[in-house]
Amino acid sequence: MGGQAVSGTVIAGRSTKDMIRDAALQLFSTKGFDHSSLREVADAVGITKASLYYHYASKVDLLVAIIEPMFDEVRTQVEGLDDIAHTPENVREVIRQRLRSMLSNRQVGALCMRDTVAIVNALGNRYPDMIELHHRMCRWMAGPDADDDTLLRAAAAMQVLSTAMMSQEIVPHTDTDHIEQALLNAALSVLNPKR
Structure with missing residues (x-):
């Protein structure tokens, strides 16, 4: 896989969507919501920003999740x-x-x-x-x-x-x-x- 998570893929029992949510929670908790970017969340998961948008249309949608x-x-x-x-x-x-x-x-x-x-x-x-x-x-x-x-x-x-x-x-x-x-x-x- 080369470090990239594919949209919809399940890695070690966790879906990409769950991994995005967990990474965002960690990032928002440490840097704050306003000071965190979706690019940073995507990088933390090892996916492209486009892949992240496949799961969450915006940073607010991710916060809601x-x-x-x-x-x-x-x-x-x-x-x-x-x-x-x-x-x-x-x-x-x-x-x-x-x-x-x-x-x-x-x-x-x-x-x-x-x-x-x-x-x-x-x-x-x-x-x-x-x-x-x-x-x-x-x-x-x-x-x-x-x-x-x-x-x-x-x-x-x-x-x-x-x-x-x-x-x-x-x-x-x-x-x-x-x-x-x-x-x-x-x-x-x-x-x-x-x-």
Whole structure:
């Protein structure tokens, strides 16, 4: 193959499209979205820029491919909340699932947190429901008929969970299970300080 990946080819179990996405995520994470070019992404994968355009029509399309799976997980989880009774056990499990999703998407989340302005500018109003989904999650965590203090604690608990996005940089040598447990306990303590 001479270092060139052919459009649509699968190399070592990974498609060219996946390799482009992974290379772009790495590049956007280190250089920033605005300071990265599609030429650099193509070079990192070992394909021509024309081959890259076969898979992704623009840099924004590539960014969407990187971010969309994380947003889809948020949507799926929040849309399922209506079917879950608000009990202490279920609150703990919902928080744990949200946390696991954040930990599995750490690199994407860190990119979003580090390069927020560039990403918001690039995506525009493509995901108008994200803020409402966040509010729905907070309201569910607070519980039915929650007062203002409880709603604020639920929002603060969600902020604790967002620490997962930067956890690799904060504690690079700590295993994921330990990070999950520490942030789960912290979020639950913020949500219910009387525990």
